[in-house]
Amino acid sequence: MVTGLLALATGLCWVWEPHVSLTSQAMLYVLAVVIAAYWLPWLESVSCAVGAVIALNFFFVPPRWTFEVESQEHLIALAVMLVVALVISRLASGLRRETEIARRNEQRARQLQALASGLASATQTQDVLGLGQAALAEAFAGPNQLVLAHAHGEPEPGEGLESQVRDGLRSCMKEGAVLGPGTGRWPGLLAWYLPLGEQGQVSGAACVRPAQASDESGREHAQALCALLAQALGRLRLGQAMQAAQTEAQRQQLQSTFLAAISHDLRTPLAAIVAAASSLQTQRERLDAPTQAHLLQGIVNEANYLSSMSDNTLQLLRLAQPGQALQFGWESLEEIVGAVLGRVRKHDPARRIRSRVPEGLPLVRADAVLLSQLLANLLDNALKYSEGEVELSVEPHEARLEVCVRDRGPGIPEAESETIFQPYVRGDRSGRRGTGLGLAVCRAIAQAHGAPLILRPRAGGGSNFCLQLPVEAQPATPEPAP
Numbered sequence: 001m002v003t004g005l006l007a008l009a010t011g012l013c014w015v016w017e018p019h020v021s022l023t024s025q026a027m028l029y030v031l032a033v034v035i036a037a038y039w040l041p042w043l044e045s046v047s048c049a050v051g052a053v054i055a056l057n058f059f060f061v062p063p064r065w066t067f068e069v070e071s072q073e074h075l076i077a078l079a080v081m082l083v084v085a086l087v088i089s090r091l092a093s094g095l096r097r098e099t100e101i102a103r104r105n106e107q108r109a110r111q112l113q114a115l116a117s118g119l120a121s122a123t124q125t126q127d128v129l130g131l132g133q134a135a136l137a138e139a140f141a142g143p144n145q146l147v148l149a150h151a152h153g154e155p156e157p158g159e160g161l162e163s164q165v166r167d168g169l170r171s172c173m174k175e176g177a178v179l180g181p182g183t184g185r186w187p188g189l190l191a192w193y194l195p196l197g198e199q200g201q202v203s204g205a206a207c208v209r210p211a212q213a214s215d216e217s218g219r220e221h222a223q224a225l226c227a228l229l230a231q232a233l234g235r236l237r238l239g240q241a242m243q244a245a246q247t248e249a250q251r252q253q254l255q256s257t258f259l260a261a262i263s264h265d266l267r268t269p270l271a272a273i274v275a276a277a278s279s280l281q282t283q284r285e286r287l288d289a290p291t292q293a294h295l296l297q298g299i300v301n302e303a304n305y306l307s308s309m310s311d312n313t314l315q316l317l318r319l320a321q322p323g324q325a326l327q328f329g330w331e332s333l334e335e336i337v338g339a340v341l342g343r344v345r346k347h348d349p350a351r352r353i354r355s356r357v358p359e360g361l362p363l364v365r366a367d368a369v370l371l372s373q374l375l376a377n378l379l380d381n382a383l384k385y386s387e388g389e390v391e392l393s394v395e396p397h398e399a400r401l402e403v404c405v406r407d408r409g410p411g412i413p414e415a416e417s418e419t420i421f422q423p424y425v426r427g428d429r430s431g432r433r434g435t436g437l438g439l440a441v442c443r444a445i446a447q448a449h450g451a452p453l454i455l456r457p458r459a460g461g462g463s464n465f466c467l468q469l470p471v472e473a474q475p476a477t478p479e480p481a482p
Contacts, residue, residue, distance in 0.1 A: 002048045005032040006055050026081055029056050033085040037092030049085030108221045119232035132229040140208050148204040149173050168193040169205045176202055182213035194222055196230040203233040269302040330363040330475050333394055340375045356393040364469050366449055374445045377438040378465050382407035401469045408462040417455045
């Protein structure tokens with residue numbers, strides 16, 4: 001390209017020679033030098049500057065076709081032109097270099113901004129690693145490696161890590177400092193090893209290639225990328241710790257509330273059982289048959305109350321434990337409802353429960369024991385706090401089954417439609433005894449099944465509790481054996 005520019009300038013000067021002065025011809029060569037300085041590397045632009053002075057001297061400065069200069073004025077002009085051409089070349093090369101640096105810095109700033117935006121929405125460690133690997137691959141030719149810290153500052157085991165790379169990553173995590181060319185630590189390495197975090201809080205490390213000691217801006221960019229990744233990993237780690245602490249605090253609070261509640265709620269039924277049993281033990285001969293039957297029935301009622309309260313409390317504590325595995329299976333709602341009605345109607349001599357369960361309902365993925373307890377709690381509450389009929393219905397809808405328990409009781413104010421599901425909160429103001437655990441257990445069981453439990457006011461008075469069970473793709477029916 002240098003030869004082409006000089007040839008073009010020489011040709012233009014040759015064509016315009018009859019019409020322009022030697023100074024104008026020199027300006028054409030200077031223009032060629034400026035173009036070369038802007039587009040070509042510094043060494044080639046210097047060659048163009050020297051070649052322009054030589055071409056002008058050879059072709060147009062008298063005596064022509066020689067490298068001699070007959071006048072001192074022409075010699076000074078050529079010397080000044082050479083200096084000007086070299087200065088222009090130097091300045092243009094510096095401008096081009098600064099422009100390239102500014103463009104590269106802008107690209108890196110945009111990349112850091114995009115990475116920060118992506119990391120802000122990352123919720124898993126693997127998401128952070130994927131974004132980090134993609135960012136390193138975009139910024140550096142590679143191959144690059146990004147690993148998390150394992151026990152005792154060791155890189156997590158992975159395939160494809162060379163022994164030298166693994167040693168570099170291990171040392172980088174241990175020292176909590178950048179290793180490689182230009183860092184003063186392990187300068188003989190062919191890559192930069194950068195920790196994700198500071199010493200004592202290193203989450204992982206990155207191996208970035210190629211690495212040159214003179215590329216300080218590249219190393220700083222790699223450090224900035226790793227700093228963003230370390231912050232994201234620290235945020236996730238802190239979030240998990242906060243979640244665990246919150247779960248533990250909720251569990252401790254629930255247990256404390258449970259202990260405070262049973263200290264009061266267990267005392268009354270136990271005292272009644274002890275009093276009735278003591279009376280039967282010490283005064284049986286003095287008591288007539290109806291009185292004895294009354295005392296025995298009181299013992300049974302109080303024992304049933306204690307049993308129900310214990311089941312609800314233990315179930316609530318179990319469901320509050322993280323990582324509890326439920327016994328899910330394909331269950332028939334007809335069978336679950338039938339079993340629950342068989343138990344609840346023993347305490348319903350007036351036969352106030354009316355059920356409506358259509359045939360041919362799809363199977364649901366559920367824990368049959370928990371679902372039975374949910375329905376039993378809803379029916380027990382409806383019988384306890386209402387006087388009229390209680391309706392139990394199963395209604396199929398698109399992609400769900402609604403199991404509803406409706407009563408004609410006093411109802412629950414709309415302001416309490418959510419707080420009523422909290423443990424030890426009772427919406428009843430009639431003075432009836434209760435622990436306030438039944439609906440809390442129902443909500444916990446519903447959440448464990450991924451099913452909303454909704455309280456709706458009923459037209460004409462009363463409450464309507466609806467469980468919306470999702471219906472999944474039905475299991476394949478095995479073909480009958482021939």
